Amino acid sequence: MRCTLRNGISRTTAILALSACGCSRLALDDPGGSGGGRVGPAPQLLRHPVISLVSAVGGPARARVGWKAHADPADWPHFAVFVGADPATLYSVPPALADPAGDSAILEGLADDAVLHVGLGVRAGPSGRWTPSGPILTVRTGAPIYVDPAAPPGGDGTTPATATNDLALAVFEAFLVQGGANVWVKGGDVGILSLPLYGGVFLSGGFDPAMLLEERDPDAFPTLLRGDVNVPVVQIQTGSGPAVVDGASIDGRLEASAGVEDTGTAFELRSVQIRDCRRGIDLRALGGTSSVPVVLSGVVVRDATVEGLRLEGPHDLWIESSEFRNCNNEGVALNDLVAPEFGTASCVVRATNFARNGQEGLEAHLALPSGAGNGGGSFRVMVQDCDFQENAGAGLSIDIDTEASPTWITDIELRGCTMRANGLAGVLLDLDSTTTALVHRVQCSANGAEGLHVSSESWPGMVTVSCSAMIGNEGVGLRGSFGQVGLLFSHGVLSGNRGGGFSSEVAPSAAASSMAYIQPTPWSNSLALASPEQDLGLPVPFLRAPREYAAVASVSGATLRLTAMPVLPLDGPVEVADDGVERDVTSLAGTNLTVDPPTEGLVVPTVAGLFGPGTGVTEDFRPSPGSIATGAGLAPPGGLPVDAGIQGSPPGGAPGSESAVPEELFRLASTSPAWTQALTPSSDLLLSFLDGPPAPASLTAGVFVVDDQGNPVAASLSMQGDQIRVSPPGGGWSPGDVLELFPALAAVDGRPLAVPVAIPLQVP
Secondary structure, eight states: OEEEEEOOOOHHHHHHHHHHHTOHHHHSOOSSOSSSSOSSOOOOOOOOOOEEEEEEEEETTEEEEEEEESSOGGGOOEEEEEEESOGGGGGGSOOSEESOSSSEEEEESOOSSOEEEEEEEEESSTTSOOEEEEEEEEEEOSOOEEEOTTSOTTOOSSSGGGOBSOHHHHHHIIIIITSSEEEEEESEEEEEOOEEEETTEEEEEEEOTTOOGGGOOTTTSOEEEEOOTTSEEEEEEOOSSOEEEEEEEEEOTTTOSEEEEESSOOEEEEEEEEESSSEEEEEEOTTOSSOEEEEEESOEEEOOSSOSEEEEESEEEEEESOEEESOSSOSEEEEEEEOOTTOEEEEEEESOEEESOSSOSEEEEEEOOTTOOSOOEEEEEEEESOEEESOSSOSEEEEEOOTTOTTEEEEEEEESOEEESOSSOSEEEEEOSEEEEEEESOEEESOSSOSEEEEESSSOEEEEEESOEEESOSSOSEEEOSSSEEEEEESOEEESOTTOSEEESSSOEEEESOEEESOSSOEESSEEESOOEEOSOSSOSEEEOOSEEEEEEEEETTEEEESSOOSSOOOSOEEETTOSOOBEEEEEETTEEEEESOOSSOOSSEEEEEOOSSSOOSOEEEEOTTOTTTTOSOOOTTOOOOOSSGGGSSSOOOTTSOOSSOOOOOEEEEEESOTTSOOOTTOOEEEEEESSOBOGGGHHHHEEEEOTTSOBOOOEEEEETTEEEEEOOTTOOOTTOEEEEOTTSBBTTSOBOSSOEEEEOOOO
16 A cells, blocks of 8 residues: 655635635625624634544545644644555554654545555554544445536546536436446536435545545535525435435535435534534434434534534434534434444544534433333433533533433533533433433633533432533532532632532532632532642632632623623633633723633623733642642542642643553443442442453552541452452441542553542431
C-alpha cells in the first residue's frame, strides 16, 4: 500500500471558489441565520485534543481519507490510519499510515471493487499501544460514475469528459445496475431535488473541474443540493450495505421537510453541511428489533426550523466532530432512543459543538420498545469532549423513561465537556431503572440554573462526579433533587454558584477531597469529608482563578450593571459568562462596570469573574503556594497527604477537556445493596466495578471503613467473583460509618482506582 499526503486548500482560495459559484451563503458563517438561537455568530467548539476521521472517498484501488483536529498540533496525540476488510480486526494489523502531516492522504494499492473500513488510532508516545479513536468509516474502491451538474445532456458517466448531469440517474445506475458503486459529483449547483440514496451507493461531492481524487476539496468546490417543498433533500433507501454521503452541502431553502431522512437503513454522513430545513436529519426506525447503525462525522447542521436532528426507535448513533447550532428547537433530540428487548442501543458523541439552539443542545429520552416484557436490554450513552454553549434550555438533558423495568440497564459517561451559559442547567440527568453514571473532567459554568442537576423516580442508583468544576451558575453548582440516586463528588471544585455549592434534597450524597471557593452554603444536606472551604479573600487558592464573582443584572453596550459593588480592587482582567474573552476594566461607577471589548449577545442574569493582576482568564486549578487545598484531601489511614481539588485526583487534568488518549477508568459502578438504602448492622456490601475486576492483593491498601470520627473500623474484605465483599465488624455497622476507596485499589492489570470516593453507609 502506498500513501500520498495532501494539504488542505487555504481558506482564501475556498472563499473565492465559493463566491464564484454563488454558494457562499451555505458554506460560510451567516450571523443572522434563520434558526431559533440568539442573533449573532454562534460560539465555536473549544479546544480539545481530538483528531477525527471525517472523510473517506474511494476510487480505483485507492482512497482519499481526511481528518480534522480541534487543537494545535503540539497538543495532538500520535495518530494513525488503519484500513481493512473486517472492522472487527481493523486494529490488529499495522497501520497504513502513522503520524501523517496535513489533513488528508491518498491510500493506494488497495483491493479494487471492495468495501473496506477505515479508522483512526491514537497513542500517547511513539511506541505505545494504538487505541481506537472515533467511528470506523466505510469506503468502497472501484471506478466511479462521474456527475457534472453543468454537463450537457447525454453523458454516460464513465469519464470526467463524458460525465452525466443527472445525479438521480447515476445513483439509480450505481444501485440497480452495479449493485453498489461510487458516484463522484463535481462542485456546483445540482438543483432542487428529492434524491433517493440506496444502501451500497457512495455519493461523494466536492470534486474539482478535472474530477481528480487528489484535488477533491468540498470547501473549495461545494456540491450543493437544494430542497423542494415538504420532502427530504436526501432520502435513504434500503440496499446492500450502508448508504454514504461524503462532502455535500444541503440547503433546504426553508421548504424541505429534512436535509436527510432515514427510516431504518444504515448510513453514514461525512463532511456534510445542512441548513434551512425543517429538520436537518430525521431518523426513524419504528418497530425494529435491532438497532440501526448511523454515523455522522464532520457534519454541520444549522438553522433548522424544528430540530437539528430527530431520532426515534432503536439506533446505534455515533456523532463525531460535528456542529448543531441555531436550530429553533433542540440541536439533537432523541425522542425516543429505544433499546430492543434482549438488545442494545447506543449514542456516542465526541468533539461536537451544540450552540445557541432554541431549546436543549442535546436532549435524549431512553425508552422501552412497544410491548416489551421483562427480558431487558441495555443503553450506552457516551458524550466526550463536547461543548454545550448558550442554548436556551439545558445544555445536555438525559431522561431515562424505563422506570417500570429495572432489567433495562443504562451506562452513562460524560467526559471532558464544557456546559457554558445555557439558559437552564448545564447538565440535567433524570435517571431511572438500573443506571450507572460518571461525570468526569466536566466544567459547568455561568448556566441559568444548576451546573449539574440529578433526579430520579423509582430505583436507587449512583452518579459519580470527579475532577469537575461547577462555576458561577445561577442555581446550585451540584444538585440532587427527588428520587433515590445518590451523588458522590470527588476531587471537584465549587466556585461562585449563586444558589449554593452541593445540595442533596432527598437521597444521601457525599463530597470527598473537593474544594468550595467563594461559595455560599457550600454543603447542604450532603456529607463533606476532607473538603476545605475558602470564602472571599486572598490569597486565591489556585494558580489562576477569579478572586471575586459579580452578578450581572443587565448590560448596555460595554457597560455591565452589577447587583452589588465589588469588594476587592479591580486590578486585573474581567471575564463575562465564562466566555474566555479577557476584558479590561475601563471604568467603575457605582455598580456600572464598563469593559473593553464589550460583550456580544449576552443573556442576563449572568456572572462576571473578576481576576487579580496577571494575564489570562482561564482557570488553572493547581493549588497555589500556601493554598488551603494543599494536603487537605482525603488520604487513607496512615497514608501520604493528598491535595483537595481537581489536581489531587489520580487522573488529574483540567476540566472541560479529556486527555489526548482517554483512559479506560477503573472505577466503582455500584453497591449491592444500594448504598443509598438503609443497611442493617449485619449486612454485607458487594462492590462492583467497571473497566476491569479488582486485584485481590490491593484490597487492604485501598478499601477502608471509618467511623464518624475517622477512626478505622475492623471490617472484613474478601473477593466474590469479580466483586469485593465488605463484611461488618463483629459489633455490626454503626451510624456514621463511611466506606472509603483509594487509588491503592487497583485493577488486575495494575490501573489504580481512577475515582477515589467516600460513601456514607445508611445505618439506622
